[in-house]
Amino acid sequence: MRIAIFTDTFTPQVNGVARTLQRYVDYLERKDISYRIFVPKANKHQLYSSEIHRFKSIPFHLYPECRLAIPNVYSIRKQLESFHPDLIHIATPFNIGLAGLYYGKKLGIPIVGSYHTNFDDYLKYYDLQFMSKWIWKYMRWFHHSFRKTFVPSQDTRQELLRHGFTNLHIWSRGVNCEHFHPISDPARLKKEYKITEPYLLTYVGRLAPEKDLHILMETAKRLPESIRKQVHWMVVGDGPMYEQLKAEAPGNMTFTGYMKGNKLAEIYASSSLFVFPSTTETFGNVVLESMASGTPVVGARAGGVQEIIEDQKTGILCEPGKTDDFVQAVSQLIEHRMKLKLMGYEARQYALGRSWDTIFDALLFEYEHALVDHEYSYA
Numbered sequence: 001m002r003i004a005i006f007t008d009t010f011t012p013q014v015n016g017v018a019r020t021l022q023r024y025v026d027y028l029e030r031k032d033i034s035y036r037i038f039v040p041k042a043n044k045h046q047l048y049s050s051e052i053h054r055f056k057s058i059p060f061h062l063y064p065e066c067r068l069a070i071p072n073v074y075s076i077r078k079q080l081e082s083f084h085p086d087l088i089h090i091a092t093p094f095n096i097g098l099a100g101l102y103y104g105k106k107l108g109i110p111i112v113g114s115y116h117t118n119f120d121d122y123l124k125y126y127d128l129q130f131m132s133k134w135i136w137k138y139m140r141w142f143h144h145s146f147r148k149t150f151v152p153s154q155d156t157r158q159e160l161l162r163h164g165f166t167n168l169h170i171w172s173r174g175v176n177c178e179h180f181h182p183i184s185d186p187a188r189l190k191k192e193y194k195i196t197e198p199y200l201l202t203y204v205g206r207l208a209p210e211k212d213l214h215i216l217m218e219t220a221k222r223l224p225e226s227i228r229k230q231v232h233w234m235v236v237g238d239g240p241m242y243e244q245l246k247a248e249a250p251g252n253m254t255f256t257g258y259m260k261g262n263k264l265a266e267i268y269a270s271s272s273l274f275v276f277p278s279t280t281e282t283f284g285n286v287v288l289e290s291m292a293s294g295t296p297v298v299g300a301r302a303g304g305v306q307e308i309i310e311d312q313k314t315g316i317l318c319e320p321g322k323t324d325d326f327v328q329a330v331s332q333l334i335e336h337r338m339k340l341k342l343m344g345y346e347a348r349q350y351a352l353g354r355s356w357d358t359i360f361d362a363l364l365f366e367y368e369h370a371l372v373d374h375e376y377s378y379a
Helices: 016-030 071-085 095-107 119-126 128-143 154-162 186-193 213-222 242-248 259-269 285-292 304-307 323-335 339-354 356-377
Strands: 002-006 034-040 052-055 057-058 063-069 085-090 111-114 147-149 169-170 199-206 231-234 253-257 272-278 297-300 317-318
Touching: 002 016, 002 095, 002 154, 002 323, 016 034, 016 285, 016 356, 034 063, 034 071, 034 095, 052 071, 063 095, 071 095, 071 242, 085 095, 085 356, 095 111, 095 128, 111 356, 119 128, 119 356, 147 154, 154 169, 154 272, 154 304, 169 186, 186 199, 199 213, 199 259, 199 285, 213 242, 213 323, 231 259, 242 253, 259 285, 272 285, 272 323, 285 339, 297 323
Parallel strands: 002 034, 002 085, 034 052, 085 111, 111 147, 147 169, 199 231, 199 272, 231 253, 272 297, 297 317
Antiparallel strands: 057 063
16 A cells, blocks of 8 residues: 655644654555655744655744645656545644645545644634634535544544534544653652652643643642642743743742753653643643653543543542642642552553554544445546
8 A cells, every 4th residue: 555644743842633644654664565755844943855845944933833734746646647546534624734625536546634723623712703703604615525534532523523523433542652661760850840849740742722731730839738849840842932831830840941851751650640631632742751661640631631540549530620629639649648559550451551652553443434335436
């Protein structure tokens, strides 16, 4: 199979979609599957290779970690005609995605796509609710021509069905359990960051309004004093709220900035508990990474996160936006050390069954079905 992928976000950009697609490309190379991927160019030092084709881009105002590309349509057509893909996979609905849609139709190449981000959910955080109707209208039009649209969770699937989408299929997410594992030396990490409290509570993710970080900050401040004295918070990530959150933070909170690789894995594994209040996740990759590290999660009963956490077994689900629920959940687990340890064990066991190879194998199987359906539709 020869696969052409179109996406407006890719490494080194920092978000779940970019990281997932990088893992997918790594998988295709290991499996010796031919591919071409069309992506934005994030800086002048990035050159295209025979497989990765980058185009000039500018930051996206509402989401600077993503880029708005200026695709060279002549180059794209030339590459597609030379490569002869069996299938096009479009991951984003912006400029590069539109170019993939246009040439897929023009050249008669079967198209599938994926839906990764609840843009509509983001609108209220930026006072842009008036755009909701038009975003859904555009997204329905954009996905209408796809043989299949892949979504990461049942919650997202139900949301899209309510808005008139069709041909929806689950493409879940995996985790590298060799990289993210429970083996750690918390004392070393605590010494590095001058942490003296026995329990480490962690958040990993973009520091932006749509992550409901006001709940995280309120939780940190409203914990009972007996609990507050025992915990230290680590906020891992970057984004437009970084300076504001740091200025408002209590004394037992450390901001690390963006982390990756072994350092990120060490932070997960050294943590006692992962706290994630976001209600806008279509999946929640960081939740699964924490669980693979043997660290249970206190998260919101919303979006894809609620499908990863098994309440009272691998973590605790709280009512979205309810600070009191988060305070109670954190306090309960800090007060019951054995329950915390058992949840960490169960979280690791769950993650062990979610390998990336299994996830990507299933995606290729869905591709095969899309091609068969395409052939039958012209029989």
